[in-house]
Amino acid sequence: MAERLLLVGFGNMGRALVSGWLAHGREAGAISVVDPNPDAREAAAALDIAASAGWPASVRDRDASPEVVLLAVKPARLDDVLQDYRALGERSLFLSVAAGKTIAKIAEVLGPEAAIVRAMPNTPAAIGRGVTALCANDRVTADQRAVCAALMEAIGSVEWLDDERLMDVVTAVSGSGPAYVLLLIECLAEAARELGLDPELAERFAVGTVAGTGLYAEQSDSGAAELRQQVTSPGGTTEAALEVLMSDGQLAELMSLAVRAAAKRSGELSSE
Numbered sequence: 525m526a527e528r529l530l531l532v533g534f535g536n537m538g539r540a541l542v543s544g545w546l547a548h549g550r551e552a553g554a555i556s557v558v559d560p561n562p563d564a565r566e567a568a569a570a571l572d573i574a575a576s577a578g579w580p581a582s583v584r585d586r587d588a589s590p591e592v593v594l595l596a597v598k599p600a601r602l603d604d605v606l607q608d609y610r611a612l613g614e615r616s617l618f619l620s621v622a623a624g625k626t627i628a629k630i631a632e633v634l635g636p637e638a639a640i641v642r643a644m645p646n647t648p649a650a651i652g653r654g655v656t657a658l659c660a661n662d663r664v665t666a667d668q669r670a671v672c673a674a675l676m677e678a679i680g681s682v683e684w685l686d687d688e689r690l691m692d693v694v695t696a697v698s699g700s701g702p703a704y705v706l707l708l709i710e711c712l713a714e715a716a717r718e719l720g721l722d723p724e725l726a727e728r729f730a731v732g733t734v735a736g737t738g739l740y741a742e743q744s745d746s747g748a749a750e751l752r753q754q755v756t757s758p759g760g761t762t763e764a765a766l767e768v769l770m771s772d773g774q775l776a777e778l779m780s781l782a783v784r785a786a787a788k789r790s791g792e793l794s795s796e
């Protein structure tokens with residue numbers, strides 16, 4: 525865990541990553557942060573991490589080049605930000621978490637020799653329970669792939685994709701997925717309130733049910749469909765509800781339409 529890291533952007537995702545790295549034993553002294561926002565730099569300094577407002581003089585020197593430049597700025601800022609790091613294009617590995625920014629777009633600025641990994645994490649990374657898809661170009665070595673996986677495993681689980689086009693699907697499923705699950709919590713709590721449950725109690729039951737069921741599914745050897753069948757007694761309460769949710773494929777159809785819409789939008793954003 526000795527790679528020198530330059531983290532560009534110390535917002536929500538940058539902080540989740542650093543908190544995971546420190547918790548996994550990475551040394552604060554091996555990390556540098558660049559962020560023009562004074563609050564972000566103050567937050568980094570509080571963790572004993574060197575922070576600067578722009579391209580730090582310390583990494584201009586070839587010997588001090590970071591092994592990894594992790595790009596965690598908003599997608600709209602990435603093109604400008606990349607211009608500052610062109611000189612590192614043939615020296616450092618670039619790992620970008622910017623949604624919708626393809627490897628080809630990043631290589632347009634850094635050059636064809638640049639080793640680039642694109643990552644798509646998701647919001648539960650904030651508590652170390654994200655899922656991240658990774659995709660690399662052919663300049664990335666096996667060792668560099670292992671470094672990227674270790675960096676992203678600090679905020680949850682990691683899966684590699686061979687085909688970058690599938691990033692749009694992953695974005696639609698796990699990237700945007702937390703919002704779908706939050707909507708499910710909202711709907712469940714609202715239904716409970718309509719039937720007379722105290723609003724706060726309704727929220728706690730809804731959140732607890734979704735959180736507990738997610739863990740239950742994760743820790744079980746059975747798939748979700750099998751677990752659902754196991755808890756659905758013939759003629760019981762669960763069956764009565766599932767008949768409403770599943771008659772004529774209602775929820776499945778809606779989810780399919782929703783995920784397709786998100787994947788389509790992800791494709792559009794990637795080609796802008």
Ligand SMILES: NC(=O)c1ccc[n+]([C@@H]2O[C@H](COP(=O)([O-])OP(=O)(O)OC[C@H]3O[C@@H](n4cnc5c(N)ncnc54)[C@H](OP(=O)(O)O)[C@@H]3O)[C@@H](O)[C@H]2O)c1
Pocket residue numbers: 532533534535536537538558559560561564595596597598599601605621622623644645646647648699
């Ligand atoms: N948050 C998530 O759950 C999540 C999930 C998947 C992917 N991502 C990706 O992660 C990236 C960051 O998202 P975020 O939610 O962490 O955004 P964020 O909270 O807005 O953080 C971005 C940080 O970068 C700073 N910044 C702006 N210009 C910069 C520059 N030239 N150099 C260095 N830093 C600069 C921003 O400062 P200012 O505030 O002053 O602009 C801010 O502190 C995005 O590309 C997003 O697509 C995030």
